[in-house]
Each structure stands twice: as structure tokens, then as C-alpha cells.
Amino acid sequence: MARENQIKQGRPEVIETILGLAAQNLLSPIILFFALGLGAAFVRSDLTIPEAAAKSLSIYLLFAIGFKGGVSVSAHGIDATLILSLIAGLILSFALPFLAFALLRGMTRLSTVDAAAVAGHYGSISIVTFVAATSVLQSQGIASEGYLVAVAAVMEAPAILSALWIVARFSTSAEAKEREQDTQGLWREILLNGSIVLLVGSFLIGFLTGEDGLKEIESFIVSPFKGVLCLFLLDMGLVAGRGLRASAHQLRPGLISFGILMPVLGSAAGLIAASLIGLSTGGAVLLMTLSASASYIAVPAAMRVALPEANPSIYLTMSLGITFPFNLTLGIPLYLSVAQAVGG
Amino acid sequence: MARENQIKQGRPEVIETILGLAAQNLLSPIILFFALGLGAAFVRSDLTIPEAAAKSLSIYLLFAIGFKGGVSVSAHGIDATLILSLIAGLILSFALPFLAFALLRGMTRLSTVDAAAVAGHYGSISIVTFVAATSVLQSQGIASEGYLVAVAAVMEAPAILSALWIVARFSTSAEAKEREQDTQGLWREILLNGSIVLLVGSFLIGFLTGEDGLKEIESFIVSPFKGVLCLFLLDMGLVAGRGLRASAHQLRPGLISFGILMPVLGSAAGLIAASLIGLSTGGAVLLMTLSASASYIAVPAAMRVALPEANPSIYLTMSLGITFPFNLTLGIPLYLSVAQAVGG
Amino acid sequence: MARENQIKQGRPEVIETILGLAAQNLLSPIILFFALGLGAAFVRSDLTIPEAAAKSLSIYLLFAIGFKGGVSVSAHGIDATLILSLIAGLILSFALPFLAFALLRGMTRLSTVDAAAVAGHYGSISIVTFVAATSVLQSQGIASEGYLVAVAAVMEAPAILSALWIVARFSTSAEAKEREQDTQGLWREILLNGSIVLLVGSFLIGFLTGEDGLKEIESFIVSPFKGVLCLFLLDMGLVAGRGLRASAHQLRPGLISFGILMPVLGSAAGLIAASLIGLSTGGAVLLMTLSASASYIAVPAAMRVALPEANPSIYLTMSLGITFPFNLTLGIPLYLSVAQAVGG
Amino acid sequence: MEMKQAKRVEITIEAPMETRLTNALDRAGVTGYTILPVLGGSGRSGRWSREGQVSRAGGMVSIICIIRPERLDELLEAAFGVVERHIGVVCVSDCQVLRAERF
Amino acid sequence: MEMKQAKRVEITIEAPMETRLTNALDRAGVTGYTILPVLGGSGRSGRWSREGQVSRAGGMVSIICIIRPERLDELLEAAFGVVERHIGVVCVSDCQVLRAERF
Amino acid sequence: MEMKQAKRVEITIEAPMETRLTNALDRAGVTGYTILPVLGGSGRSGRWSREGQVSRAGGMVSIICIIRPERLDELLEAAFGVVERHIGVVCVSDCQVLRAERF
Ligand SMILES: Nc1ncnc2c1ncn2[C@@H]1O[C@H](COP(=O)(O)O)[C@@H](O)[C@H]1O
Ligand SMILES: Nc1ncnc2c1ncn2[C@@H]1O[C@H](COP(=O)(O)O)[C@@H](O)[C@H]1O
């Protein structure tokens, strides 16, 4: 007992906070439903959320998160940091793939194309991770800038460009030419992909209609939100679990380490950006989470079109099977503690 | 400033009210999500609401609107105008296609069959337009008769009969005979189509269970209603936008003018009927809206079976691409102002 | 009037209560929507709930009912009767198919395989019937043990084993061998089937997160529950009605009588078990309802794999077309009255 | 495996005509068919896609019918009566079936 | 375009049997197939339709398998072991494929 | 019934490539095709199933194209340009069509 106390006192306070937060976080229904999905997939249960339902859940999340972000901006007004945050998001999304690519070349034996494809995912973002972070902030009573939803939208696509640029740098000119032809039309597809349009559109509508608009649809997008999120995370758990089961043999230690190291480094980059801009602690946590998270919707689709020779099971497993659960369980509490330690 | 005031005073008050209402209406989340859908379709975003989700949204709307209508009738009791309203609905639905057909022959160069098919759509109704009108009334605090939901149901089908009758009048007897064979079974299909059965069934259940029943399911059908409507209108916007983009070349000026003139004339017919029956101002607005709106669910399906030679892209574009947005944005505020001017 | 009073006084009080409850029950929106579905199917309306929507509704129900069950156990604590109830559920599910098989051999001319397949359905349970009983208890203000949700999960599968055992007893050894091969893997499929995993998983999560967890997702799983149930029962009505229409010719009087007698006998077995365990009146009603109800999800799927020569239209029609509506309308009020008469 | 020669008929037709076609097939004694959903397509009446249909009028289905060769004409006769005035495609190919007694 | 002769096997079977069938195919070394959803159908056991099924037992799927002609018998053997006691249809036709090295 | 010889081309391809393929077909003058949904499958890149995809990148579709025999090469040329670097299957079979003037 005495010894335990000693050890406890020996631990830096930050780690304690992280563990406390993580423990609390791990017992939230959201995480538990993700775990249920993972578990059901591992034991090969036939539990599935119908595809149309999963798509509808994600439409609901984008609709609700976008709208609420817009309302919050309309309530607090546009300030200078908004523009700066958007620019920071752009730069982070462009830059992080290069960091990821360098790490991957050092830590793993992936081919250039596979490494570039994976790198592209880590520059982009996962909106559900963002939502989970928002929900942790909320439960801790920490405020954040509403426009970070718009930053999330801005960060979806640029990383794809970086990934393609990396590949182009390393391919023969013939291959690159062929690829260029294929990527005709890809840009409009990426920039106008459904999730971005819905998120930005809902954000603008929320901004235009403000608190009055929110009042009209509050009982659709605010009160049931957490429950819907539970179902969505159940589905994510199922998908991640099935992906992990199918691709477990490809998960060399180097890849796994990357999947945990990269979000931590990404969050550090996000923290620096947040400090430079002057975001609130909550805002810093969200920008860190965005930087730390990896895409599993927009980027994979773009990669199938532009880099079909990259192996989808590698990038999907990394993003959904390693980094997503890491962020959800340990990452977000970590980012929060660090931001509080730095910011407070 | 002085001049502006002068001009302002010169304008009839009704127009001012319409414009005020329209401006207010245009900034409601419902309209803005419709616009988002239109916009996303125009820029060729791949945003889509899964088919099953869109069908579910429409089942929810019919369920909720029917039930609430029934409860409201059970609360206020059945009065003589209920029967009269149902009869008026029947007559309007039968008669409006003849007006529409005459206009189309005058204003456009559509073939008999195409003109008859379009005409059939304008006798029938659009339940979402009806819902949007209800929601405008609500936000203005104007009461209306709950049984107009039943009138909506009654108006769905008769227009189809008129359209077929018009075609029969103008076709050779051989063709007409063949058609008759095809329309065997069509009647039961139309009268028992899912939307009518669900709307009328929910209405009756709402009527039977009354306020007690409503209390049990209120937090499912009342509070989230507007939010669901937003998603539904997003989908309608997407569909209308895609239809318009695909069929823009068929939209001659004559057709466009018809798509705006016809609802206005229809609403006038609805207003006359409402005055004769003695509906409240709110009820008059709803009957006007029903008369002004055009079908895009029941009638197109019937036309594909009974008049396959009619071009579906014409009638769907007219109904969904021209008249629906017109009613949603300008039409309903117009009908409300006129009804208030006449009724008040 | 005097005579009516006399007759009324002549009736045993229990019957009066049943009829009163049944009348009240018959006017609940839940039952009326089931009736609407039945009616729509009988008149051959094309009203359908999209498959993905129906699956989503059932996922929602399992999620909500499991979670609420878990929360209620965490609130009231685990007591000795919990274990006893689970054991009782196991025994009932194993035993009831033998009773059902004996009755079927006596009352109908079904083949061994068909009779065994039907018998298997009656040992298992219908979660919607359970939910309907919960909802009747609620509206009567009668409490019940939350862990009966777990008993429901436990009762899903054992009956399948009994059905297969019955068939094995009566088949030649060659056939049985072949069957065994087929049933390899069947067990893991049954025990890990989606409904069981979701129900048990949600129960555990509800138990772990308790009232705090419930508060977070209350407005998703508690307030809209009844409304969602209405839509689900509309779908059940449609499916049951279409099944009945297609298989009406197979419904000999013997089968119909069995479909009503068996649940009553099952509920008696449930009542005895409940008394032995010492469940509350509400708990007794729920255990009676579970025993009385017949499966239409887990068992049919297992039967198609393990007993493909059994006619699915017989067991589905019995379970969904006869026993489900009987329980929903008359059964539950009957079980409630009996439990009150015995328990009070 | 013993296989028998048969014909595979694939009819793509608008969804509101589905029941009419299957009823016509039933009347012609053709009681075996499988209905596949269609996501979208293109033809003389333009492109269309299921996602992006408010109206059920817009969708199509594809009906596959495997039949003994000698019964093909009857089937086509029956199908043509329904398809005739409507958009859609009828395509026949040769195939072989297991368990020929079922057809 | 260089094309090679192949066989196209189409197996329509109840959904709960899907995994059993694909596992049997895998065991027989057949690792290429595509699974299509089925909306409804009709056969000796009557009409059915996917919308209007509470139970997943009711649905069917159609499994398309393109295979080199010399491997057909193996495939049919494996499939027949699963399909034998169940309802469903097996239909084989000739076809030609691009990129023959994939099969 | 008067029938005419035709070719039935079935291309199974990843969903994100669908528009590219149909655009290529359109450019090659092939304006008639039908798109079927695919539930799952298996191939050299492993098994997959539609339920259990977060990303729309994962799904596939099957495009059926009925065409006059003399136009087959053009179609294959166009399709191959798109399919070449991607996973997927192209399978051609003979068929006969009613209302041949439509193709
Ligand atoms: N050549 C074709 N090959 C495959 N499907 C076709 C073809 N032509 C038409 N279709 C299908 O039939 C529908 C109607 O065609 P159409 O009558 O030409 O407008 C199209 O939307 C396609 O789904
Ligand atoms: N001749 C056929 N052509 C196409 N599909 C068939 C045929 N016969 C049966 N089927 C399909 O197989 C299922 C079961 O058939 P059965 O075993 O005859 O009841 C049917 O529901 C159809 O989907």
C-alpha cells in the first residue's frame, strides 16, 4: 500500500490524468459498442448493419456535426483564427503524408506505391474520430471552436494530392503518364465527394439559420446523437474487426508500430499548429485529433481509382484496424491531457 | 430614401407580405437543404441518399403526417365541411387535368399522350409540398383542419383516370383497346398503392387512438419531424437536380411557363373550393397547395404502366424540377398571402 | 339492462379483466399498425418496408431492449433468481419442443420432419412479442425483472437442438449421418447469430455503463421506442399477412388449433417456472410470454440449413401468421390476467 | 455430373411491370424464375440510376428464367405480350442445367 | 482482344447456404466468384419476394463463377454436395474471357 | 419470334470505376447497358462482402452489355482501357435478342 503510493507519486501527473481519462473513456457506451463490434467480428458472428443503414448513419452524422458546427460559428462570430485554422488544416493535410511516407520507408518494407497510399490516408481525417473527440470534450465540459468542422472538411482531400505526387516522383514517366489520364476527373470527384459536400453544406446552412434553425431540428440532431453514434461505432467495430481478421497476416510489427506512432506525431504537429494559431484547449484537442486520425472513406475510394496497384487491405487495415481504435481509446485522452498540460 | 418609401408605399401590401414570407421561407433549413441537394446535383457531386433510406424517410413522413391528421380530427371532431372537403378534393383532382391539358395544348408542342400524362400529374398531389405548407403554417401560428390529410389521400388517384380518359378520346380505337387490357389491375394498384394505404391507415389509427395514442409516440413523430424533413428535402433536391440536368434540353420556355402558371391556377381553383366549403385560412392554404402541387410518385408509376409511350423525363422534370421547387419557395408564401388577403 | 348485469356478474372476474385488457390492448397504436399491415397485405397493396429498413428497425429494438435490460439489472443488482431464471429459460426452451411435437403428432398430419421443425420454433422465442408484453406491463404500471432480456437470449437456441434430436430419433441412420455433416458449423452460427450477439452485447454494455450510460443515449432508445415499434409491427403485419395469403391452403383446422393451444400451454409452463423461481408478477408475465411465443428469425434460418426438407411455409405461417398475432392481441392480456390472479 | 440442355432467358423491364410479366409467365405455365435488382443502366431512353429515383416508376428489374428448349417459344410469346409496348431487353442464351427434372 | 474459352456457372441458392457453398468452392480450389443479390423468384416451392421477409432464411443469392472448362467437373461436384438437398438452380453456359491468366 | 444473334458482355468492376467505364462505353458508341449490384465475391485479391464496407471503395458492380457481334471488338477495346490496371472480370457469351433493331 505504502509502496503503491510511492509509485503513484513517482508517476508524472500527466500520465495519471491520461490513464484516468482513458479508463473513463473506455467505459463510455460509444467505445463499448465499438468493442462489441470488434468482438462480434472476431468470433465470426453474422451480425451486420445493412449497407444502406450504415450509409444513412454516416449521412446523419455529417448532417448533424456540420449543422451544429455552423450554428456555433454563427453564435460566436467569425474571428481571425478561423481563416488561420483553415490554412493550418490545408498545410497539415498536405504535409503529413510526407512525414508518414518517410516513417513508412524507415519502419516497414512496403513498396513505394503501397507506402504512398498509406501515407495519403494519414494526411486526411476520420470524421468519426473527430466526433468522438467532440463527445469527450463535451462530457468534460470543455468548449471548442465550432469552425473546426470546416477545418475537418478542408483536410479531407489535400493529402490525396501529396500521395499522388509522391508516387509520381518515384515512378517511370510512362506509368505516370498513364496514371495522369486516369486521374482526369478524379479531382472533381474528390472535392465534390458526398461527405465533403454534405459536411460543408450542412455547416453553411447551420451558419445561415443559426440558433433559430437549430431549435427547429434540435430534437433530431442533438438529443439522439450519442445513441446514433453508438450504432455507428458498432458498425465500425464490425468492419474493423472483419478487416483485421482477414488481413492479420499482413500486420508486421513495423506496420503496427507505425499505426500508433504516426497519430502521436500527427497530433504533435496539430498541437504546434494550434498553439501558433491560438486555439482554445478544446480546439487544440480537435485539431490534434484531426491530424492524428486517418481516412477510411474518401482516400480509399480515390486510391482505388488513382493507384489501383496499391493493396487496399494494407491501407484499410492500418487506418481502420490500428489507428482508429488507438485514437478512440487511448489517443483522444492522450491528446486532451497533453493539450491541457500545454495550454493550462 | 424618400423615393424608396414612395415605391414601397406604391406596392400593394399583399406583394410585400409575399416577399417577406418568401424571404423568411427561403432561409428555413428545409428549403436550404433542398437547395443543397440541387446544388450538389448541379456540380455532379456523388452525394446520394441510399434508396432504402429515401423510402424509409417517405414512410416516416406518411406515417407521421397521417397519424397527426387523424389525432387532430379526433380532437376537433368530424364536422360537415369534412365530407365537403373530401368531395371538393375528388372534383379538383378529376378536373385539374383538363385545365392542364388545355393549357399544355396551347402553350407547348407536346404530343397528345405526353400532354395527357403531364396533365395527370397536376391533378394529383405532392405530399411533401403539403408537409412543407403545414410547416410554414405552423411557424406562423396558423391553425388548419386536420382532415386535409385525408383530402390529400383522396386527391392522389382520380387525376390518373382523367389522363387516361383524355388519351382515350384522342386515340384510335385499336390502340385504346390494347391499352384497356393493360390497365386491367391498374386500378386496384393505384387505389391500394403503398402511400395511400399508409397515409389513410395512419390517419385512421391516429383518429382511433387520439391524443392518448399521440402521447405514446409523440417523441418519434412530432419532435424529430422537421429534422427528418430536412434530410428528405436534401434527397428531393438531389433527385430534382439530377433530373433537371439530364432533361434540361427538353425544357422549352412553354413548358417552364406551364410549370409555374399551372400551380398558380390550380391554387386559385383550390381557393374557390375552400371558400365555398368554408375552410379556415390555414385549411384554404393547404387545399390551395394540394391543388397547386404535382405528383411525382403515384402518377409516374401509373403512367409507366398505362401510357408507356409518354416520355417519363418530361413529366418527372416538370413535376419535380419546376413545379415542386416553385411551390416550395414562392408558391406556398403566395398562397398563404392570398388566402389571408381573401380570408382576413 | 337488468339481464345484462346478471350475465356480467355471472362471468368470472378473470375473464372480464382479460377482455377489458384485450380491448384496451387492441386499441393501442402498436396493435393497430400490425392490423394495418395485415390488412394491406390482404388487399394486396404494394406497401412494403424496404428490407434494409426492416433490418435496421430490428437492430434498433435489440439494441434498445438489451441496453435497458442491462441498466435495470445494474440498478437493482444481481439476485439469486437471476441464475435460476436463466436455467429455467434453458430448460423451457429445451423442453417445450417435445410438448409441441407430441401435440402436433396428435392434432395434425404433419410429417415427422415438418412437425419437428414447427416444434423447434415454439421452444424458441419472439423478441417482438416480448417487447409488446413489456410495453403492456409499462402502460399498466407493473414492474418486472430487467434480466428477463437475458433469459430471452438464452431461450433462442436450445430448442433447435431439441428439434434436431427429435428428427434424429426418427430418421434412418444414413440420413442422420448426412445431416450431421451439414450441421457442422451450424452451432457456432446459431449461438453467434446477430440477434443474440447484439441483444447480449447491449445488455452487458447497459449493465456496465448503468444509469449514466442510459442518460447519454436515453433520447435515442427510450423516448422514440414506441414509435419505432409501431413501424416494426406494421412490417410484421405485412409479412404475416403475405405469408398467410400465400399459405392459407395449408392451414388445416388442426394446425390453427395448435397455433393457439401451444402458446397457452407454453405460458402455463412459464407460469409454473416463474412461481418456482419466485419472479414478480411482471416477471411471470414476461416468462410466460417468452414460453408462449414462437421464433420467426433464428429458428427458420437454422431449419433451412439443417432440415431443408421441412416445408418453410408451414413453420413460418404457424409462427408469424397464427401464434404471433394471437399472443399480440389476446395472449398477452390473458397471461397478465392469469399471472395477476395467481400472483395477487 | 449429368447435365441437360436448356435456355436461359433474361428480361430487363421496368419495375412497375414486374408483376404483370410474372403473372403472364405463370399463365403460360412458366413457374420458375429469379428476379435480380438493377442499379441503373442506359438505353435509347437515356441513362438512369436507382439512387436518385423518388418514384418507384424509375427502377428496373432483371428476370432470369431457365427453361427447357421446347418451351422457349411459349415463354417468349407470353413475355412479348407484356414487354411489347414498354422499354426493356429480352436476351436468350444456351445453357446446361443440373437436376433437369426441375425444369 | 485475345479471348479464351471458359465456363460460366450460375448457382441460385438460399442465403443461409451461401457460406457453406463458398467454403465448398474454396475447398475445391475455386477461388473466383461473384455473389449477386436476388430480389425474389418462383419455383417448385412457390413465389417469394425479399421485401416481405422477416427472416433471413427467406432470401436467396446468385453466385456466378467463371472457370476454365477443364475445372468445371470439380466445381460442379463441390457445388452439388451443398446444393443437393436444398432448393436452388445450377446453370452452366459457355463464355469467353479476357485476361485468361486470371482464371 | 424473330431473334437475332448478339453478344452479351458482363464486366465486374470496382464501384469507383463504374462511371469511368460507362463513360468509356459511351465514347465508344455503346449506349445500352444494365448495371447490377454485387453483394460480395472472391478473387485473387481475396474475399469481400458488401456488408462490412465502410468505404464505397470496397464494393463492385456488374455491367451487362448486349451488343451486335460486329461491335464487340470496339466495346472490348474501350472496356479494356479502363479495366486494364484494375481488378475485375470481363466475360463474353453468345445470345439471341428480340427486337434486334434496338441494339
Ligand atoms: N444493349 C443493352 N444491353 C444491356 N441492357 C440494355 C441494353 N439496352 C437497354 N438496356 C437496359 O434496358 C433499359 C431500357 O432501355 P431502352 O428501352 O433502350 O431505353 C436500359 O436502361 C438498360 O437498363
Ligand atoms: N427455372 C428457373 N429459372 C430461374 N430461376 C429458378 C428456376 N427455378 C427455380 N428458380 C429459382 O430458385 C428458387 C427455388 O426454386 P425451387 O427449388 O424450384 O423452389 C426460386 O425461388 C427461383 O429464385
Ligand SMILES: Nc1ncnc2c1ncn2[C@@H]1O[C@H](COP(=O)(O)O)[C@@H](O)[C@H]1O
Ligand atoms: N472466376 C471468377 N468468376 C466470377 N467472378 C470473379 C472471378 N474472379 C474474380 N471475380 C470477381 O472479381 C473480383 C475481383 O477479382 P480479383 O481481381 O481476382 O481479385 C472478385 O471479388 C469477384 O467479385
Ligand code: NA
Ligand atoms: Na490525419
Ligand code: NA
Ligand atoms: Na394538384
Ligand code: NA
Ligand atoms: Na416459446
